[in-house]
Amino acid sequence: MSSVNVLLPQQATILDITEETPDIKTLRVVGKDGLPFDFMPGQCAMLSIPPLGEAIFSITSSPTCRECLEFSIKDVGKVSGALHSVVPGQQIGIRGPYGNGFPVDEMKGKDLLFIGGGIGLAPLRSLISYCFDHREDYGHIDIVYGARSPADLIRKGEVKESWAEEPDTDVHLTVDAEFPDWDGNVGFVPTYVEELGFKPENKIAITCGPPIMIKFVLQALDKLKFSPDQVITTLEMRMKCGVGKCGRCNLGPVYVCKDGPVFTLEELNALPAEY
Amino acid sequence: MAERNLDNIKIIREAVKQDLLGGRISQVLGWEKGHYWWQSRPLFARSEADLEKLTWDSFCGINLSRYLLEELKDHEKVGVLVKGCDARAFNRLLQDNMVKREQVILYGLPCPGMLDYNRLFEEAGAVPSGIAENNGTVILKTGGGDREVKREDVMLDKCRECVYPDPAAYDQMLLSPQGERKAAGRFKPVEELEAMPADERFAYWDKELSRCLRCYACRQACPFCSCRECFVEQESPRWQGRAYQPSENFMFHLVRAYHGTGRCIDCGECERSCPVNIPLQELNRKLIKDINELYGDYEAGLDAEAEPPLLTYRPDDPAAFSEK
Amino acid sequence: MSAALNENTAGWEPLIVSFCCNWCSYAGGDLAGTSRMTYPANVKVIRIPCSGRINPMFVLRAFQRGADGVLVAGCHPGDCHYTSGNYQSRRRLSAFKRLVEFAGFEPERFEVRWISSSEGDKFAEEMTEMTEKIKALGPNRKMRDARWQSVI
Amino acid sequence: MKKVIAREKLPELWKSLSAQGPLFLPVQEGPVVLFQQWQEGAKINLEATNTAVPPKDLFLPREETYMQYRCKGKELEVIPAEEVKPAVLFGVHPCDLSAVELLDKVYIEQDPADELYKIRRENTTVVALSCTEPDPFCFCNDFAINPADAPGADVVAHLKNGSLLLEAGTDKGKTLLKQAEDLLEDGSGQSFEPGEVKTADFGLKLEGLPENLKNRFDDSAWDELYKSCLGCGVCTYVCPTCYCFDVEDFGHEAGGERFRCWDSCMYGHFTEMAGGHNPRPGRKERIRQRFMHKLQYYPETFGQIACVGCGRCLRSCPVNLDIVQAIQTFGGETVEQC
Structure with missing residues (x-):
């Protein structure tokens, strides 16, 4: 009997690399025979570059994309730094998929409000593409996306052009301060969300971004009368195994890598606030 | 009790x-x-x-x-x-x-x-129900009656x-002083080890250190380990690997002890805290003994004003290597 | 570096890592080179700003990764470019040398020498002597990380 | 299957068993007793109640290399480690056996199973040894464990009247006893009736504790409890039910290996993220994590408290901050000992 060690990575190859912002790159990755594994939007994968080790990243592409996996990665640490210096054709290790992913079935028939900040668009992007590829399943789509500056917005072309062109879809961009040649909104994401005055009826809000942004977005949504079960967010914790054993991402009875990273605000409120 | x-x-x-x-x-x-x-x-x-x-x-x-x-x-x-x-x-x-x-x-x-307490249990042959003390002796209360032992021995x-x-x-x-004690034996285990051939000494440490769990109790209990970030946790460069390899055991214990040169107060909290009884004080005391021999008697912590030996020097200091 | 540390057991040659002070000993090594003096190729020189820069972890890491001997070379006492670096290191490295020996290393495995920038001949001599001594002792296994060897 | 062997003949048994594969048993190592692989001349100590470090090492080794890698140009090759050989673990006391069963729930029963653990578990024949005398720190009675019996082991052994009685409880156990047939005598005439061993009883009130703790995450009692904690990892490493690990690489650009090793939630770096944010930044958060995991999180998932009363944290914590104190703080009642 050949058994499978869940910690063992498989080989994957870098197809190409896009420089999104000064510190964010998008890697397109393919397994030995096409996609290394099937997955759902919101799930993550463990990428490894020996001898620096492994780190977990959310998958940016949609499962409807069958050519490759995409990862938008910010250079913040050892492994992410190394992933910034890979070249096309280079092989890395990959294992996954990990986590629960977004509840795409429960979201069916609802209007969707995506609220992203900076690199926080990475996991949302997977879901947004998925929804566009299953357009008839979902209602009106609003996308609020912001960053510190226009240069820090990722996937600018896609966001501004293709997404905005989708039927029944509105894209709202914002940056933290005035910049030359920026004709969009200026202001923090949470404030902008409040200003846009979204109605909670039959709507689900999905938010991801830096912790401080999430904190204020949640307050804004509360003011707009969204109930906790209408708000979905993803958590970020340090992880080593991805399968709910190594203990780092343990929060109350859940392991974020296995039972998350996607939680409704209602679920989150029941957990110890250690994230 | x-x-x-x-x-x-x-x-x-x-x-x-x-x-x-x-x-x-x-x-x-x-x-x-x-x-x-x-x-x-x-x-x-x-x-x-x-x-x-x-x-x-x-x-x-x-x-x-x-x-x-x-x-x-x-x-x-x-x-x-x-x-x-x-x-x-x-x-x-x-x-x-x-x-x-x-x-x-x-x-x-x-x-x-x-x-x-381990010595008390050993002397009593079981867990005593309690002890009493009297002028340098300890009375162990056991089911079979009282047993008196010398305090020094337990x-x-x-x-x-x-x-x-x-x-x-x-x-x-708050209470009356005990007076300075003679501790003629404190360097004895060090001297015994020094007298061994190098290979034998290496084998001794290899075996003792092999038990190390890297729980870092020795470090956490230690009053000289007060660095805000210990070398063990430094990421870049990564000095201390997490594996339980002999070379990693030596790395941790030699560097831990060395960081106490001229700073270890010989309180023995490291050794008392060790769950697998590694004789850490032998390493610490080796350094105390050598510093005393080379650069004059110094007892860390005794006088806060005295200059720690590794923070100073004299132009005519001796060396433990040839200066030809 | 890793290739340099490889150990061919059949025709074993010792590997000596020498940390040399930039101002004196490293310049002494340069002088030895420009004066066409020879010393064994077994010595790998690593330039450091001052013998006072030596962190004992450098030495232990060298042993972990395959060094058979480590030699720290600095300016003569009194000649430090930074006034007192070598006075400090004399104390520190004396204590460290004894600790390394106490751990079971042969005394020859770790040495400290003072070599000035004008002592090209002394540099060559010391490096030769160290190499000969280590050759006589044989390969060092103490503290060597077996895993490092197996992955080269 | 019941067998018996005189104590004098045990060295022959060790030799015979270890000829067939690695045999791990309690060995006196200077002042401490540890589970170690048998070798000629090892000082076996079957009297010691608890080893300094629990036998979880056999299933979740403190260090386990599970792959090698080779990099050549842009290529990366991953080479899985070879499977482990069958082993015998002899002399596990009932508390430690219960602890292994707790680990099984996480590593085998909970999806996905951890193959590294599972293979070791399947390949190991566990011989449990009932206790004759409790250690002063033992309190397994509080967890309804009878130290004189060890149901669930492949073989249960009892030291009685100068002999070792062995009873196979599983097929693996029967196979083991068959392997040593020549040395063992028929034990059907012997009494295998487990006796009764009383450990210290702190009178801990465990019923309802997990539910009670659910609302006490922000309780001010944590502010006091953590204070004496030094922030070392002794409690986690000597705990038979702690199972956190780390994954690390060793090597260089051209090649090396990846291993996992024990880690501890008591360390600051355990949860520190690449950007520097740490969800459990201080000793208080970490102490709370450890005790809440044992007393609330684990029970909520698996229906039982993750402590077996082995007493190792009572013995080994340098400042006597142990799980009994935590349980007492949060509602378990206490019987004054001194």
């Missing part, structure tokens, strides 16, 4: 009570009884009720000064009960600028040496060779 000298405890309580309730300090670090009569654990007393729990007996081995690093973040001024080794630990932290003298009141407790290793049982620094000395 352990018979405590209630008069002494009363003296201690009264002394700290005045300062605590009078508002001079907002917390007293002392000891209280643990689950068993042979355990006394740290007490962080902030009220009169807390002080009721305060104890002073032969099981107060835990060095309290280390806690100051954390406690002074939350308190303007705290009181600490200090044995000889706790006071030397305090002086050490003072020398490293980790604590401020005016933030602490030291209550000096001359220490008769703490007892080792002390903790760390206390057996203690030279300075009286606090070297204090604001108030």
